[in-house]
């Protein structure tokens with residue numbers, strides 16, 4: 001028996017992946033969907049997002065990405081488009097290769113599939129600080145959002161709070177400067193956590209001018225209460241206790257580009273996948289959306305917009321390939 005060829009395969013079940021699936025089935029295109037294995041989900045940003053305060057209509061959700069995404073899949077499964085969605089629950093993709101016009105997909109359960117177009121939405125993850133030999137001590141605080149990661153999403157949390165930034169790069173310095181200029185918090189400190197600050201002269205001068213202090217000693221302990229709901233501050237290895245009500249981690253991102261790499265897609269210097277406005281990469285038939293895509297704001301609403309662009313571009317190609325030829 002000949003193996004089925006799916007017109008579209010969406011990989012990744014976060015903001016970009018779910019919008020890709022929704023737009024694809026609403027376009028009446030059949031969609032093979034891999035939301036990720038439990039391991040993929042655990043290391044995704046989608047899992048770590050709690051309250052989404054910077055988008056209308058999201059405040060009611062306890063888990064700002066997971067809950068609306070689950071509702072969307074439930075709606076599809078009860079809609080007239082339900083036959084268009086082939087959901088591979090709790091399954092990720094481990095290998096992608098292209099032969100001729102077709103993508104060969106190997107999933108995390110060892111099954112093989114074929115598709116004409118791939119919409120890749122595997123996202124990124126924030127680098128966590130290793131405190132006292134483990135990254136786990138920060139998790140309770142991240143869940144309670146007393147430790148934050150995304151400036152656009154949660155920068156407003158610093159209002160009225162003594163704030164620390166963990167990081168030693170220019171990104172960390174400019175996070176501190178931007179938050180100070182915007183919200184004038186009662187205290188702003190950069191903890192480089194054992195690394196030498198990599199700030200240029202102009203940035204260092206501005207930091208000094210604003211009274212932002214920089215400590216280079218490694219952090220040996222994070223101090224707080226109530227399972228991370230209250231952050232008290234950080235104990236440094238030189239014995240200093242830095243009082244802080246809120247912290248931002250600014251240590252960079254891990255980009256989940258492995259599948260794009262397997263296909264040989266062009267990446268930028270930081271590992272993001274290069275693509276045009278519609279999300280088309282350097283590999284014909286391979287599209288990307290969401291945080292994985294180069295030169296984009298890393299936000300839910302931008303992930304949605306990119307997903308719609310990509311799903312529509314794929315639909316246009318599918319329609320035009322089926323159009324009757326002029327006589």
Ligand SMILES: Cc1cc2nc3c(=O)[nH]c(=O)nc-3n(C[C@H](O)[C@H](O)[C@H](O)COP(=O)(O)OP(=O)(O)OC[C@H]3O[C@@H](n4cnc5c(N)ncnc54)[C@H](O)[C@@H]3O)c2cc1C
Nearest residue numbers: 012013014015016036045092093123153290291298299300
């Ligand atoms: C703490 C935090 C708070 C945030 N708050 C906000 C906010 O308030 N507002 C906002 O707009 N943005 C917020 N963001 C940013 C937002 O989370 C991202 O922009 C958004 O999740 C990007 O969507 P994505 O689909 O690209 O990636 P993700 O949502 O991270 O989804 C990636 C998906 O890919 C899957 N996956 C990974 N590898 C594989 C594989 N090999 N096979 C199959 N599936 C795979 C994962 O299981 C996951 O489902 C926040 C981010 C963080 C870290």
